[in-house]
Amino acid sequence: MSIRCADVLFLWLILIAIPTRGSTQPTLGGSVEVGARFFPSEGLSAPQGQFFPVFQGTLQTARGSEHHRWRFNLFGRADVRDRRSSHADVREATWAWLPNQTWEMRGGILAEKWSFTESNAVVNVVNQRDQLEAPNGDARLGQPGVSLAIRLPAGRLTVYSLPWHRSWRFAGAPGRFRPPTELDRPETARGTAAYAARWDVRARRIEIGLSYFEGVSRDPAIETAGAAYRVIYPVVHHTGAQLQLLMGPSLLKLDIAHVKPREKASFIGFTLGGEWPLTLGAADLTVLAEFTYDQRGVQAPTGLDRDLLLAARWNPNNAAGTEATASTMIDVRSGAQMLRAKFSRRLSATWRWTAEAHALARQRRGDFSYWLRRDSFVQVAIARFF
Amino acid sequence: MSAIARSAQDGATLLAGLLLTAITITAAVQAPVSPTDNERERGVSIAREADRRDSGWRDARVEVRMILRNQHGETSDRFLRSAWLEVPGDGDRTIVIFDRPADVKGSAVLTFSHKSGDDDRWIYLPAVGRTKRVASSNKAGPFMGSEFAFEDLASQEPEKYVYRHVRDDVLEGASVWIVERDPLDPRSGYARQLVWYDQAEYRPRKIEYFDRKNELLKTLTYDQYERVDRFWRARIQVMVNHQTGKSTRVEFGPYRLGSGLTLADFSVERLSATR
Numbered sequence: 001m002s003i004r005c006a007d008v009l010f011l012w013l014i015l016i017a018i019p020t021r022g023s024t025q026p027t028l029g030g031s032v033e034v035g036a037r038f039f040p041s042e043g044l045s046a047p048q049g050q051f052f053p054v055f056q057g058t059l060q061t062a063r064g065s066e067h068h069r070w071r072f073n074l075f076g077r078a079d080v081r082d083r084r085s086s087h088a089d090v091r092e093a094t095w096a097w098l099p100n101q102t103w104e105m106r107g108g109i110l111a112e113k114w115s116f117t118e119s120n121a122v123v124n125v126v127n128q129r130d131q132l133e134a135p136n137g138d139a140r141l142g143q144p145g146v147s148l149a150i151r152l153p154a155g156r157l158t159v160y161s162l163p164w165h166r167s168w169r170f171a172g173a174p175g176r177f178r179p180p181t182e183l184d185r186p187e188t189a190r191g192t193a194a195y196a197a198r199w200d201v202r203a204r205r206i207e208i209g210l211s212y213f214e215g216v217s218r219d220p221a222i223e224t225a226g227a228a229y230r231v232i233y234p235v236v237h238h239t240g241a242q243l244q245l246l247m248g249p250s251l252l253k254l255d256i257a258h259v260k261p262r263e264k265a266s267f268i269g270f271t272l273g274g275e276w277p278l279t280l281g282a283a284d285l286t287v288l289a290e291f292t293y294d295q296r297g298v299q300a301p302t303g304l305d306r307d308l309l310l311a312a313r314w315n316p317n318n319a320a321g322t323e324a325t326a327s328t329m330i331d332v333r334s335g336a337q338m339l340r341a342k343f344s345r346r347l348s349a350t351w352r353w354t355a356e357a358h359a360l361a362r363q364r365r366g367d368f369s370y371w372l373r374r375d376s377f378v379q380v381a382i383a384r385f386f
Numbered sequence: 387m388s389a390i391a392r393s394a395q396d397g398a399t400l401l402a403g404l405l406l407t408a409i410t411i412t413a414a415v416q417a418p419v420s421p422t423d424n425e426r427e428r429g430v431s432i433a434r435e436a437d438r439r440d441s442g443w444r445d446a447r448v449e450v451r452m453i454l455r456n457q458h459g460e461t462s463d464r465f466l467r468s469a470w471l472e473v474p475g476d477g478d479r480t481i482v483i484f485d486r487p488a489d490v491k492g493s494a495v496l497t498f499s500h501k502s503g504d505d506d507r508w509i510y511l512p513a514v515g516r517t518k519r520v521a522s523s524n525k526a527g528p529f530m531g532s533e534f535a536f537e538d539l540a541s542q543e544p545e546k547y548v549y550r551h552v553r554d555d556v557l558e559g560a561s562v563w564i565v566e567r568d569p570l571d572p573r574s575g576y577a578r579q580l581v582w583y584d585q586a587e588y589r590p591r592k593i594e595y596f597d598r599k600n601e602l603l604k605t606l607t608y609d610q611y612e613r614v615d616r617f618w619r620a621r622i623q624v625m626v627n628h629q630t631g632k633s634t635r636v637e638f639g640p641y642r643l644g645s646g647l648t649l650a651d652f653s654v655e656r657l658s659a660t661r
Contacts (some may be wrong), residue, residue, distance in 0.1 A: 027492070029488065029491040029492055029512075031488075031489070058513075060492060062492070064659070067411060069659045071659070073512070073515070086429060087410070091515065092515065094610075101648065101649075101650040111515050112404055113515060113516045138514060140515075149655075156655060202654060204500075204503075204506055207519065244519060246519065246521065249521050249573075251519060251521045275521060276521075277521045279526070279527065282525070282526070282527055284527055284530050286521075317527045317529075317530075317531060318528075318529040318531050319454050319456065319462055319530075319531035319532075321487065321489070321530075321531065346487060346489060349462065349463065349486055349487045349488060350487070350488045350489075352489045378511070383489070385487070385488030385489045385491065386488055
């Protein structure tokens with residue numbers, strides 16, 4: 001957490017503590033999770049460990065009144081083997097002012113997820129990826145900023161000012177999910193502001209979003225410079241569109257983006273797919289299929305350029321809240337695969353245990369994710385929620 | 387014929403009569419039959435009047451405790467908060483916010499019920515930080531592992547069923563109508579339902595749910611009715627699953643009606659801010 005984030009957090013905590021007329025009592029929740037993560041393969045470099053205790057936690061609090069809302073989400077991980085992997089991040093700390101049913105203003109540390117698709121997020125441009133939590137593709141760092149939303153006769157328009165930029169961060173020498181050589185420090189100034197706008201509208205069977213972003217890109221361009229990698233965060237004009245259609249019980253989804261980096265050629269990327277729910281007695285089985293295309297090919301910093309996701313999510317709707325997912329992400333060009341399985345079950349009203357396995361197979365030299373080829377792992381953890 | 391023999395014969399006649407009546411009633415209750423126009427009209431008019439009497443509360447809020455009991459008698463609790471909004475000309479809008487179990491704390495489900503077609507549903511999961519559209523398929527699926535299916539908790543719009551008045555009866559000393567309602571939705575988990583409405587206030591007192599094989603699946607009973615403004619609300623609902631032996635008891639806190647909630651409070655945009 002940067003000092004600036006800490007300042008914002010402090011101010012936010014003062015705000016939430018101020019009693020306002022008609023406000024509700026703050027709600028408090030979160031979790032503490034302990035477990036073990038084991039990598040069967042040795043890392044690419046000697047110091048990389050194979051066994052890592054898991055110790056992580058979340059804290060959420062929220063409060064509301066007629067015209068004000070406060071929200072605070074904190075995530076933290078302690079890594080006894082790798083100091084750089086130990087980190088805490090304010091995922092969200094916002095104060096929202098809702099003077100009437102037309103306007104809404106928010107400020108603080110924002111969390112914005114615009115994408116409809118699951119496997120990639122070519123349209124999520126506000127929040128930076130949390131690379132320290134790399135296996136969890138949904139993990140995003142909090143983004144300082146303010147937003148102003150207005151309800152229009154059709155849909156809603158939101159404009160954003162995002163005053164500074166956060167870069168990718170990787171684990172230290174003993175950690176995993178990191179490139180084999182140190183990435184150089186990005187040259188981008190943190191104070192570089194970005195601006196964004198999004199219009200979204202929904203009807204019974206369709207949801208549409210159109211977005212525009214101008215500023216320093218969240219995704220870097222990574223160039224090889226001899227044995228090292230050079231990280232450049234270009235200024236980009238990013239235009240995105242999101243579409244979700246409900247067809248019977250199925251959801252069809254499209255996220256598409258056109259990106260024009262300054263002084264570089266533009267490119268497009270999209271993720272197209274859907275989810276199909278099936279009923280098996282009391283249980284739900286949801287099948288997902290998505291295809292991602294990125295015109296940059298192997299230069300795409302997500303490692304996803306022509307990749308197909310096939311996944312199944314099983315939920316027996318039982319009292320223990322059992323959930324199981326299995327997925328494979330296949331690079332249709334190289335044949336590289338990432339297989340994931342996760343099982344989770346409630347032990348009591350406050351305890352839940354989780355087992356998961358991630359396996360990388362057939363990674364080819366030249367793929368961006370080639371450096372992750374020995375980072376298959378299994379993890380078992382138990383979480384106490386409060 | 388001796389008095390004893392006559393008495394025995396009378397008894398046998400009476401027994402046969404009772405048996406015949408019982409069979410007739412059982413047949414009437416258990417087998418779906420083509421309703422006559424009169425039965426249909428009476429059924430519809432009872433359901434519409436019940437719906438009319440329970441309209442006009444504008445919005446409602448209540449805290450809920452669900453006690454899930456499995457076939458071994460073990461129990462687990464669910465705590466949630468519900469809010470409803472009446473929408474003129476359409477079905478109700480509902481928000482359910484989960485407080486316990488702790489791993490789902492802060493999750494919220496928003497449902498737009500419609501008089502015809504599928505309901506629209508979105509879920510906000512704080513762990514993911516995203517509001518997600520729920521593809522509505524498994525209406526018959528259990529809600530949070532309870533004996534209530536999603537469709538049991540959805541707004542019971544009269545337009546979603548075909549009705550038939552079965553017969554008048556007495557339930558716990560109160561005169562009732564038994565009305566059969568058959569879901570129009572082919573994806574409903576039920577072939578039909580039997581609703582016991584009390585004749586004095588048009589309140590549902592009991593519902594029997596028959597599965598797709600037309601076998602008795604569950605019974606819902608309403609208890610501890612109290613008047614809130616001019617509307618009746620049951621403080622206790624108990625759903626018993628006859629096929630699994632499991633049950634769910636729902637205890638409602640004090641209802642707050644007409645507290646000034648608006649469409650904006652039930653919007654997808656603000657679901658993530660609902661607490």
